[in-house]
Amino acid sequence: MSNTVIPLLLDSLASAALIFFAAVGLTLVFSVLRVLNVAHGSLYSIGAYVAASICLFIASRQLSPYLSFVALLFSAVFVAAILGPLIERTLIRWTYGKSEAVQILITFGLFLMLEDLQRMVFGVQSLYEDAPVRLLGTSQIGGVVYLNYQIFLIGMAVLVVIGLRMLIRHTRLGRLITAVVADREMAQSIGIDTNRIFILAFSLGVFLAALGGALAMPTSGVAPGLGADTMVLAFAVAAIGGLGQIEGAAVAALIVGLARVLAIYFVPSLDAVAPYAAMLVVLLIRPYGLFGAVTARRI
Amino acid sequence: MKFKVGLTALAFAAGLASMVPAAAQEKPSSLGLGIFTFTSGPAAAYGMPGKNAADLMIDDFNAKGGIEGVPVKPIYVDEAQGAQGVIAEYRRLAGDPKNQVMVAALSSANCLALAPIAEQLQVPTVGWNCDTHQLLIDGKSKYVFRPNGNTIPEFIAYAIYLLDRKPDVKTVAIINPDYAFGHDGANIFKAALKALKPDIQIVAELYPKMGSPNYQTEISRLATMHPDVVFSNLWGADLENFVRQATPRGLFTSSQVILALGETILQRVPLPDGVIVGVLGDGWWMSPDAKANAETAKFAEDYKARFGEYPVFPSIKMANALIYVKAAYKAAMQKNGGKWPTRAEIADAMKGSTVATLTGTTHTRADNDGLVDQIVGVTVKSPDKPFPVIGDMVRYKGDSLMPKADQDPIAWISTLKPEFVKTLPKPGSYK
């Protein structure tokens, strides 16, 4: 029993890191724009596809494999720079102030479109390039061989949590975002260009989604259907943490990661149920998530 | 007024319905074949080689005048759309009398879903990859055929090969996909081990969801159990992902791994030496029998030229299924005096037939199940290919691993005795 504790914890952390990357962008976008982006999972898989394509190109040209690390980051920036402003301007902006049902449907429509566009651009086969994994090698921890890349991912997740916190607490942009989150009209009336904030925040969300996909690609590859699977997982994590709560998403990712790993270790038949069961339990006790809050209506 | 229009329309429709053409005995302008496989999603890694082979074979048929002089028109259906869409497409295709035969399907879920419909609509349906032993278990099928072996001989073969190669095995872990094929495969393999070497312990059984991209936690779990043997019938992109993730983490060095569908990824993912792999049947393009067959060699080279890699066993299964269909037409027309056969006559011709394939023969029993040989071996470095090939092979006779048509397969396995292994050919005997 005791010899499984260390692998169990490490697996939970590694699993949580991947799950966190799937959800953090969704929750960030919701916190600023108040829009639940159902197409978030597609942006994740597009990030993975772009990263896979670039890494495969690097490998085929026999360029330095270290470039593939740059490629992972670059693909996230690339996807965010193109799709972020494009989607925000054409579709998301139209939904501001509309009902949640409309927002969900518009982004669901976008999800459907992006799923097919991916098939057209990247084909239907699974893509995969693990140069970054191979470069980092392996370590033996608690009697089990782990990829150093898994530990790298845990580090990246921690870095993103800290980075976002720094961005929001200690930069001008962060203060502007905080102002918009607190009171949109007030922010507008004191001269904050909310449109710009929305584009930036949405693009940052796209960046985080694409980065998640790009970072997951070297271990898991990418194939059609990844977007839909990622989406529900991201929903679950964001909901558990409280929509719009970034630290909440991190804690929720740990909970879901631990739940999944415990299931695989001890009740393997329930592994796929674990994230949703965790979500259901948390939401029934705290409907607005662990860190969420409600506002009452005035009459 | 409206009522009148309605009535006229009704009468018109009724008239049209009565005009449905009688069973065609004239040779049609073309023969439609509905071919069901995965052309998208993670399963396409396994399904596309099947489609590629179908493309190649049908072009080859048509270059030689088609089937009995009628050009063949394949209609591909992507199984990735789910059971509902697959059934809708099947019905739509079956509605057109030109589409006389269906070659369906890849996934056992779709095979099981289509089988009753095939019987109801009376369309000859050839399961090109329907290996689940549940498919024909009731023995009543008239229109569903399987020219391959089924899961029973396929997975007993691995148990026997393992016990021959590694007689002192004590602990076994299983990681299979979470659906019938995975569970059936595990049950058969476990039952066979239990009968042939009762002291073997199954230390872990993991069934990850089909299409899971990430197996890291499962790999950790397997590593903490230190099993002598890890058995898996993962396939498609799932198998590629599993192997890529497990190789650097040392699973292949710490345990003897059996990859039941390992041959499909030999050209794509570097597999270490000594992994037990097979082809779920006799469909290896480099087997001694295949190499001796000029047609097979040409097929492999054409395939390589057209698709950039050599065929894998799903390609061979598809090619053999089409050869089986072609042979049925020939037999049916011989029987009815050269007239173009009806669907019923084609099905009749398939029953009890013995057909020479690219890699051996397939005999169709009275219950429509096929008897084919089973090839198992281990990965070895190849002197002339840039990827590992199968060495130390054995070829088990098809009927030696099959229960009788009316026997409960799992019950039959439990009657096997450890001595059974000794009666069979040994690893390395097939050269």
Place this chain on the structure above:
Amino acid sequence: MRVVLAAASVVVLAILPMFAPWLQFVLTLAIAKGFAALGVAILLRAGLISIGHAMFFAASAYGVAFLAARGIGDFASLLVLSVVIAALTGVIVGAFLVRYRAIFFAMLNLAVSMVFYSLFAKLYGITGGSDGMAVPIPSVFGMVLSEPAFKDVLFYLSLVLMVVIGLGIHRYLDSPLGHALSAVHTNEVRLEYLGIPVWAVLLIAYVVSAALAGLGGAIAGFAIGRVVPDFAFWTASGHLVLVAVLGGIGGVPGAFIGALFLELLHTAAVTVTDAWNLIVGAALIAVIMFMPKGLYGLFAREKGAER
């Protein structure tokens, strides 16, 4: 005029399969999905969007398969029992969920449906895992039918049910409870001050919508002959919402118009292009942005309203 149009459409539907027999399956499935979409549309009237209604669709379809495997072979009993199963599931799930609104309602439905989905997929021993379960051909009033005969019965029964239940739902929406339901969307405070228990209004609507989705699921189960966990996947729920919105949530026919339009378009498109989701996604966005009343809005006029 609208009654005549509706009656003519039903007649056309009834005779269409005589021209193209394979269309019968497509139409049966479209009506099945229409029922489920109607269920979703009912909740949309209260401003509640459920991305989880496929769970009731699936629960009832699995109910049919289970009961059939346990020896119940009568069509009518299977149909009624499976709808009851869906409705009871609706009572249990709804009792928890009708407290929530907006995104939280949507997400909790999603969460529950994904629990259903993963249980259907994982409980291999009970549900057959992702292979699903077979739905055999039941006997109809003691008669054992051939496959085509049963599919005829199923299709024409679905058509009759569409009309009868459609009229029933139309009356429900026009009843005080139906108006109270739409009122949840616009002003819950006033409802509360009218002494109307909002949760009860919603729970009734939720159970009705679950039963409708269940009826659709049962019909689909019979039509397809097999139920698989994908019935309950979240994208299936999303498609139901899509059908409801595309058809227009304004009236009962909207759901069926949406479902028929989508299924027929799909059948036509699938032979031409792979980019089906692209078309549907773009159509959904266009409908929401430019014709908020959906396809039904093309036919229907606002009743006696001056704007």
Place this chain on the structure above:
Amino acid sequence: MQPILEAKDLHVAFNGVKAADGVSLSIHDGEFLAIIGPNGSGKTTVLNLCTGYVRPKSGSVHLDGQDITRLAPRAIARLGVARAFQIPQLFSDQRVIDNMMLSLAAKDGLWTMMRPLETEARRAEAEALLGLVGLADDKNRISNTLPEGHRKLLDIAVALALKPRLLLLDEPTSGVSALERFPLMEALMGALRQRQITALFVEHDMDVVARYANRVLVWNAGNIMAEGHPDEVFKDQRVLQSVVGVA
């Protein structure tokens, strides 16, 4: 005589601001009790407390001697207390007449799924009430297309349709033009007297209060600063200062 509604020592605070600080009040059968006071003095909060929309931190509310402090608004509504709002609370996408008929149905006959909302009797009753508040011509309009004043009237008519014993009115004449103000109040008071409805109304128009209330409570900073017949209360210098300052 037992009062219809009796509130005792109500306390409630929002974010540290005391909206009700030990308020006690009672209203007797047949009374028209007015509450006046500056904006933000907590007048609406009293209505919220009496109808269960806000729960007091301490204190109690009794209706006919029955403790209703912890009841939900819908339960209190069913006991015969109706409310009209400062900001009209309407079913904005439904027709005016449907707003009325739903209110009529709420009292009896809500639990039917197969009979239509619109019945002969219900429509006649709804039209009569609409006529009373002067909205007869608007009955088929969608309610959010009405001008603000008419929405206000509809809101009151919806409350009246519940046939309450006690009606709480939150600034019934705000948003109603000065010309229409007294005709509206005349019609309203006529209806209340005819139906024997007791009324509590929050109002800022001193003329309206002076003419129609038979008792007035003057509100300030979460409590009552004066109470009595309008004629007497409006002589009080403190009252004039605090109320005229706003009104």
